[in-house]
Amino acid sequence: MPVLVMKFGGTSVATLDRIKRAAKRVGVEVAKGYDVIVIVSAMSGETNKLVGFVGETSPLYDAREYDAVVSSGENVTAGLMALTLQEMDVPARSWQGWQVPVKTTSAHSSARIEEIPTDNIMAKFGEGMKVAVVAGFQGVSPEGRITTLGRGGSDTTAVAFAAAFGAERCDIYTDVDGVYTTDPRVTDKARKLDKIAFEEMLELASLGAKVLQTRSVELAMRYKVRLRVLSSFEEQSDEAGTLVCAEEEIMESNVVAGVAFSRDEAKMTLISVADRPGIAAAIFSPLAEAGVNVDMIVQNISEEGRTDMTFSCPVDQVARAEQAMEAAKAAGDINFHDLVADTNVAKVSIVGIGMRSHAGVAAKMFETLRDEGVNIKVITTSEIKVSVLIDRKYMELAVQSLHDAFGLETAA
Ligand code: ASP
Numbered sequence: 001m002p003v004l005v006m007k008f009g010g011t012s013v014a015t016l017d018r019i020k021r022a023a024k025r026v027g028v029e030v031a032k033g034y035d036v037i038v039i040v041s042a043m044s045g046e047t048n049k050l051v052g053f054v055g056e057t058s059p060l061y062d063a064r065e066y067d068a069v070v071s072s073g074e075n076v077t078a079g080l081m082a083l084t085l086q087e088m089d090v091p092a093r094s095w096q097g098w099q100v101p102v103k104t105t106s107a108h109s110s111a112r113i114e115e116i117p118t119d120n121i122m123a124k125f126g127e128g129m130k131v132a133v134v135a136g137f138q139g140v141s142p143e144g145r146i147t148t149l150g151r152g153g154s155d156t157t158a159v160a161f162a163a164a165f166g167a168e169r170c171d172i173y174t175d176v177d178g179v180y181t182t183d184p185r186v187t188d189k190a191r192k193l194d195k196i197a198f199e200e201m202l203e204l205a206s207l208g209a210k211v212l213q214t215r216s217v218e219l220a221m222r223y224k225v226r227l228r229v230l231s232s233f234e235e236q237s238d239e240a241g242t243l244v245c246a247e248e249e250i251m252e253s254n255v256v257a258g259v260a261f262s263r264d265e266a267k268m269t270l271i272s273v274a275d276r277p278g279i280a281a282a283i284f285s286p287l288a289e290a291g292v293n294v295d296m297i298v299q300n301i302s303e304e305g306r307t308d309m310t311f312s313c314p315v316d317q318v319a320r321a322e323q324a325m326e327a328a329k330a331a332g333d334i335n336f337h338d339l340v341a342d343t344n345v346a347k348v349s350i351v352g353i354g355m356r357s358h359a360g361v362a363a364k365m366f367e368t369l370r371d372e373g374v375n376i377k378v379i380t381t382s383e384i385k386v387s388v389l390i391d392r393k394y395m396e397l398a399v400q401s402l403h404d405a406f407g408l409e410t411a412a
């Protein structure tokens with residue numbers, strides 16, 4: 001039998017009624033002849049609640065016990081989903097991560113999946129079970145302790161199962177009906193994409209389009225798992241939602257697939273640091289150790305052996321970054337005249353594999369922003385992406401005007 005993986009996010013299993021709705025969708029696929037692996041999240045809000053319990057009980061908690069607690073939300077939905085399917089006369093059984101077993105590293109709260117043996121579940125399919133309901137987000141370490149995969153991790157569980165079982169597709173049921181050209185709350189011209197390439201989705205996911213955990217897209221790309229994002233709140237056909245797939249599967253697409261943004265950025269500049277070998281390492285190693293997620297980096301030309309170094313990071317990490325830099329200065333590892341933080345910036349990016357073969361995309365972006373009077377503070381580019389840092393108050397304007405300028409409202 002062909003295998004299908006169906007993943008239901010927290011809002012899709014938020015109540016017993018919604019679990020029933022989801023189970024009906026599973027029943028439809030079983031009736032088509034699939035052996036189905038269902039991956040469930042915890043009921044929405046549940047994981048946050050559990051994380052809160054841990055923090056209140058023990059501020060400097062033991063990460064192994066954190067995982068023991070926060071993984072439990074998924075156990076509830078897995079059992080309830082199996083029961084609901086049984087009530088519909090669909091042979092189903094639930095599996096917690098350790099039972100499969102989903103073997104992970106021992107990096108508690110952000111473990112990586114190393115291996116998913118398929119024999120246990122395949123044997124049950126062989127005996128007539130039609131649905132394996134697996135608790136997402138969790139696994140077991142080499143030491144035999146429960147691990148979790150990081151927030152949003154059940155997307156990654158779903159893709160890993162699809163890869164391990166050679167599933168025909170991995171359907172991710174969520175509360176939005178697909179991947180959009182940009183956030184529909186910013187412009188009502190945002191359009192749902194029928195298909196998007198792995199590389200594009202990866203950029204959009206890491207840029208803050210919160211539909212899929214970034215790691216799940218990386219994994220899907222590596223193992224060529226066809227991923228479909230669709231809503232569990234609407235009647236669905238086989239063509240519903242957005243298919244995330246290899247670019248060869250996409251015949252025609254716009255040069256720019258989407259406009260992404262992230263609102264809460266900060267720009268920090270170290271003024272007048274020595275321009276010498278090792279200075280970048282002396283700055284960015286302590287930042288990395290302090291857990292600062294540095295994104296854009298610009299080093300100015302130097303004058304008389306000194307230069308300015310600018311970088312961006314999430315705004316809530318500014319204090320940590322300042323602390324790390326002051327400590328490095330006090331230790332004599334770096335020297336700078338001043339550290340200036342601009343906490344009122346946002347990042348806007350255009351993404352599209354079409355950029356590889358089209359010249360002038362970045363220029364068009366800059367012209368569009370110029371015409372709106374938006375000043376650009378930092379620019380970075382990759383093969384399929386151009387990002388700019390701008391004043392936060394112009395973010396919506398920038399997204400809307402770029403969406404218009406690249407004609408994203410209509411499909412190619
Ligand atoms: N329940 C976990 C979370 O809220 C995992 C997931 O839903 O993907 O992060």
Ligand code: MG
Nearest residue numbers: 009152155211
């Ligand atoms: Mg999620």
